[in-house]
Amino acid sequence: MDTDTRLSRIRALAQTEGKVMATALAHDLGVAVQTIRRDLRQLCAAGLLERIHGGAVLPSGVSNIGYGDRRALNRDIKIRIARRAAQLIPDNASLFLNIGTTTEAVAHALHAHRNLMVVTNNLNVANILASNASCDVVVAGGSLRRSDGGLVGDLAALAIDRFKVDFAVIGASAIDLSGDLLDFDPEEVRVSQQVIKAARATILVADSTKFTRKAPVKIASLAQVDHFVTDRVPSEALINSCADWGTRVALVSGI
The missing domain is CATH 3.40.50.1360 (Rossmann fold)
Structure with a gap:
């Protein structure tokens, strides 16, 4: 699975569940945990997710999600x-x-x-x-x-x-x-x-x-x-x- 497809899948899971965990994502997507952590860092750097211990959640702050x-x-x-x-x-x-x-x-x-x-x-x-x-x-x-x-x-x-x-x-x-x-x-x-x-x-x-x-x-x-x-x-x-x-x-x- 290429990087763009993984990132899209991770975002979709986060929208559905509210949060995603690195270990579970690695198992579901068939890649190493280290790969998922890099994906999460990329999504968080883009402001699409926020890091938590072991994973990430949808971003929050001064405006709510749809x-x-x-x-x-x-x-x-x-x-x-x-x-x-x-x-x-x-x-x-x-x-x-x-x-x-x-x-x-x-x-x-x-x-x-x-x-x-x-x-x-x-x-x-x-x-x-x-x-x-x-x-x-x-x-x-x-x-x-x-x-x-x-x-x-x-x-x-x-x-x-x-x-x-x-x-x-x-x-x-x-x-x-x-x-x-x-x-x-x-x-x-x-x-x-x-x-x-x-x-x-x-x-x-x-x-x-x-x-x-x-x-x-x-x-x-x-x-x-x-x-x-x-x-x-x-x-x-x-x-x-x-x-x-x-x-x-x-x-x-x-x-």
Whole structure:
């Protein structure tokens, strides 16, 4: 396999999985690990990937990757996370679902729930839940972000301020190892912060690739979250911190 073909395959795998590991790539592509490491260095030098220990991830920083690409990342794990989060929500509950591909997966996972009232600033979530006849959907007004169907800004935050819901189900673009939840858009962050205030309990849904990404705007801390549903927490120290904060961590299988 020539270099250009390998680089294209590596990029495609990174887009699908969120990260790639040198040893696994060497096995899958039938080349030496040293060859893969050179490929990864080349892709990282071009700004197409970012190095992590043993591999690389999609780049992050001050701008997010495209929404379509985010939908494809770790899709199966997001579905498992969503199903586990849905188990935390009983029938006859009120909840908020914010912007994000994992919260959209939660909306799908709620299809069998009954007598829900769902407030959302995500047009995609509203459309998903529209098929559930026993679910009342309230869309929080705001400025439409065409890239992902999100409603953000002052109007969205003011609309949410009128509610007190049982659960807030939120996502995050990145999670710092200190436990800070991060995002890219200050307008979206303001809405997410209002959502947390408006809920009796907060459920964070985020896969473990969020620990390898960076984003510039702080939403909140894991200390403000009641339930964190993910596939892996990267350190024992953070698990212990969650226990100290009272944040219940639910791990789903990546298999």
